Amino acid sequence: MSRLVIFDCDGTLVDSQANICRAVEEAFVEARVAVPPRDAIRRIVGLSLVEAMQALLPEAADADHRILAQGYKDKFVAMRASGMLDEEPLFDGIGSLVERLARDGWLLGVATGKSDRGLDRVLATHGLAHHFVTLQTADRHPSKPHPSMIAAAIAEAGADPARTAMIGDTTYDVMMAVNAGVRAIGVGWGYHEPDELTAAGAHGVALAVADLPHHLEL
Structure with a gap:
């Protein structure tokens, strides 16, 4: 069976912290809740939205977490519609690495807390979409660290779990x-x-x- 490498997106492929931090801050301001420091916001990157809000504001009720999560979505959509989203640049060397792995016969996938729309935008912006055979997002799965996204990626790619690697920053x-x-x-x-x-x-x-290929010697 084929070998598969699955990438996280935010903090692994692209540096997206500026947009995420700003959307969280604006959602908290609108909800009249004390805004968490950016160090705390960066800690929750990768979680699905409700789980992220639970981590940032553990003392709040579940309903408040859902309100904050929806507020984040609304702020992000508004930022996108107004052209106020910052560029989410690839980390240096990532584009070349993706191309190299594809040439070397790896199947490539993504497992991310982003939405389908957000991930599609990132991959299209950087011209990488055609390299990935499976894309798993928070739209269809429980939040990390639940293994659902990886299980779905392996099944969709027809890969061997023993020859599958997950790469991420959190x-x-x-x-x-x-x-x-x-x-x-x-x-x-x-x-x-x-x-x-x-x-x-x-x-x-x-x-x-440049060190990643060494760690992919399965």
């Missing part, structure tokens, strides 16, 4: 991979620290994009 990505029984590879340029990724169960942590 403990949620690593724990999702562990829960799915696939290789977990952390990256050191995103929103959680390398030692956290190792403690969460990462089989290895790449500190530079």
Whole structure:
């Protein structure tokens, strides 16, 4: 069976923190809730929206988490419609890495807390969409670290779980991979620290994009 590498998006493929932080801040302001610091907001990147709001405001009621999640969606849509979204740049070397892995015969996928629309926009902007055979988003799955996205990606790609790797920058990505029984590879340029990724169960942590092929020797 084929080998598959699944990438997280925010903090792994692209640096999207500016848009995420601004949308969270505006949603909290509108809800008249104290705005969390950006360090705290970056910590929740990768979670689905309700779970992210639970992490940011654990003392609030479930209904308030849903209101904040909807507020985030509304702010993001408004930012997109007004042309106020910042560019979400690829991290240096990611474009070349994706092309190299595709040439080397890897099947490629994405598992992300983004929506379908958000992920499609990122891949189209950077001309990468044609490289990916499976795209799994928060629109159809439970939040990370539930293994649903990885299981669906493996099934859709027709890949071998023993030859599948998940690459991500957060403990949620690593724990999702562990829960799915696939290789977990952390990256050191995103929103959680390398030692956290190792403690969460990462089989290895790449500190530079150029190091990733070494960690993919399955």
